[in-house]
Amino acid sequence: MARLLTAKENSVALLMQYPFIRRSDEDKKRVKVLGPDCPELLISQSTTDRGRTYVRTFSSSVYGRWNWLTGCEVSNALYCFPCLLFQSPGTDICWVTSGVTDLKHLGEKCKKHESSRSHLDNSLKLRLFGRLSIREQLDEGYRVGIRKHNEEVTKNRHILSRIIDCVKFCGAFELALRGHDESADSNNPGVFLGLVDFVASIDSTLKEHLETATVFKGTSKTIQNELLDCMFSVVREQILKEVKDSDFIAIQADETTDISTVTQLVLVLRYIDSKMKVQERFFEFIPLQSSTAVNIATELKERLSIILPDQKEKEKLICQAYDGASVMRGATGGVQKRIKEDYPNAHYIHCYAHQLNLIMEQATSHISKVRNFFSDLGGFASFFSRSPKRTSVLDEMVSRRLPTSSKVRWNFHSRAVNTVFEHREDLIKCFHAIRDSGDFDEITVREAGAYARILEDPDFRFFLQLFHQIMPLVDTLYARLQKRSIDSVYIKRCIQRFQEDIQKIRDSLHAMTVEHSSLSLQSRKRVALSSEDHQRIAAEVCDTILGHTRERFQFTDHLICATLLQCDRFEDYQVDFPEEALKTTVKAYPVLDSSRLKTELELLYSNEEFRACSGAVDFLQFFMENNLGELFSETVTLLKILVTTPMTTAEAERCFSTLKRVKTFLRNTMSQDRLNALATLSMERAIVTEMTDFNVKVIDTFSNLKERRAKFLYK
Helix, strand or coil: CHHHHHHHCHHHEEEEEEHHHHHHHHHHHHHHHHHHCCCCCCEEEEEEECCCCEEEEECCCCHHHHHCEEEEEECEEEEHHHHHHHHHCCHHHHHHCEEEECCCCCHHHHHHHHHCHHHHHHHHHHHHHCCHHHHHHHHHHHHHHHHHHHHHHHHHHHHHHHHHHHHHHHHHCCCCCCCCCCCCCCCCCCCHHHHHHHHHHCCHHHHHHHHHHHCCCCCCCHHHHHHHHHHHHHHHHHHHHHHHHHEEEEEEEEEEEECCCCCCEEEEEEEEEECCCCEEEEEEEEEECCCCCCHHHHHHHHHHHHHCCCCHHHHHHHEEEECHHHHHHHCCCHHHHHHHHCCCEEEECCCHHHHHHHHHHHHHHHHHHHHHHHHHHHHHHHHHHCHHHHHHHHHHHCCCCCCCCCCCHHHHHHHHHHHHHHHHHHHHHHHHHHHHHHCCCCCHHHHHHHHHHHCCCHHHHHHHHHHHHHHHHHHHHHHHHHCCCHHHHHHHHHHHHHHHHHHHHHHHHHHHHHHHHHHHHHHHCCCCHHHHHHHHHHHHHHHHHHHHHHHHHHCCCHHHHHHHHHHHHHHHHHHHHHHHHHHHHHHHHHCCCCHHHHHHHHHHHHHHHHHHCCHHHHHHHHHHHHCCCCCCHHHHHHHHHHHHHCCCCHHHHHHHHHHHHHHCCCHHHHHHHHHHHHHHHHHHHHHHHHHHHHHHHHHHHHHHHCCCCCCCCCC
């Protein structure tokens, strides 16, 4: 690779790496001026003639005999310079790919090649390159025609660019392109046509085109779909380019059912781009015929073969993150096992946000008193949601709506706990008002009285106070797990802090139960449970949370590498180096050099300045900003692995939110290609905005889809 970087512009190695046809006109002219590269080659050939052995060696004099010859120091072979540049049909591949090394028959091969039609054609193209074509030199009318053609192309590309802007706008803001009736006199032509008309009112060229166009108007459904396909293709090409330039990649996958009852599997790519920023890119919605492990794994492998086409690039896939369903996490026949058969470095991560929900569900479902508490808590919102009349009383007396609870999203439970805790007295008054007003039916009066007694119940009040302390901690951890720029080192610290806070609550249970008992005695209400029972149940809840947190969030196997860069343990590591963690890390990621990594880590542990970093992202940014990448090469590689490894599948959930907004009840027959294109424009609008030549690439792709009567390509 180093030889290629220092090679001359006209060298064979660079011409193969960066073909002549893909270079700019200035580069092409410079290569032509430089002419064939004529290096000394180390070619030798043994031959036997009449019982005697001769050794032929390369002589640079052959360049003088055939001025079209060029040599390559990398492959030690001879090539044809004009054929290498233009490669017209019929060109002998021997002279442009593998090269010629047969010195014995070199003269014979050269004479045969220089008389071939393809060589003469390529040589003619080289001679005339940079000059006016023969046709242009001979025909003034032709030049006028070319100029008029290019002027028409410029106008057509400007019009198409404006139409592309309208499609981009609709896609970015998840608006339906088509209206109920798109005829000329329609009152509801749709957002797209309305936007095109608005742009035409401030763009005279587009306005004239819409009024006079007969060949290509650009507003039909077919053109919309083709433009969407081209936009999707351009964005995907940019994502694949970023993936190719990255060192490591991880995938996130999850499935849901859309409005038309089609099972959609979303694929999200996570990697570090050239600017050292963590990117989580939507790649595609994949329709599934069945949700079996075999089918899901087959679909994922098909996409991965596009993302990582080369065998060597398979090592770049270091992680696969799913929601933890048995079909995904199965160790013998699950998706993660089947993917790892082809991608050995793709370690499995069970989404930590899902794990947190499982921890809270476990802590609150196996204790009957706690389970009853959350059941009663969910009943408040249900009571008011069934009647606008009840809701009006709630709005008048409490001025706050009650959020519904959810078994899947524990932040909804938290909102319900906080609202009821903060407005308990007002809610009691509200239920009493409904019960005593005489304006409601018997069922409503009976339920209102029951809910008022629940709010006054000492047991309910105790658990309300307990979870009012616990749920904000769950909320904080859950919010941190939703961020894109998180890593295992940062999450490890967040989990430790969460465990410490839960332990503090457990240690303060005695004081809380004593306070609650005194309040219960003052209110002269019957205590269903004693203070000892309250303390025992609360301790069981805290112990369950702590136990499951340690079990489910335990960093083992490949995640043990996160412990190597926990800054709060650097002082301990300076005294006792974590040898076992290093061995496990190197075993999980063979790309790391164990001895070099150990030396670099020892230096980090001994330097107090590094103990202030809060996570792998901070570490990586520090090393890059201070040009320490080469000095700490193995540490930077480890950091890239840690940062690339996703700890949650939150981005997949965000994709599902977009899916529900794009494919609605009124658009439930949308094709899969259109869905993917619109979803990409919405979720990856940053790429579209950052690509200054986005419209140009879309127009080029659009014009090459098929033969068009409208002209979009310059001559």
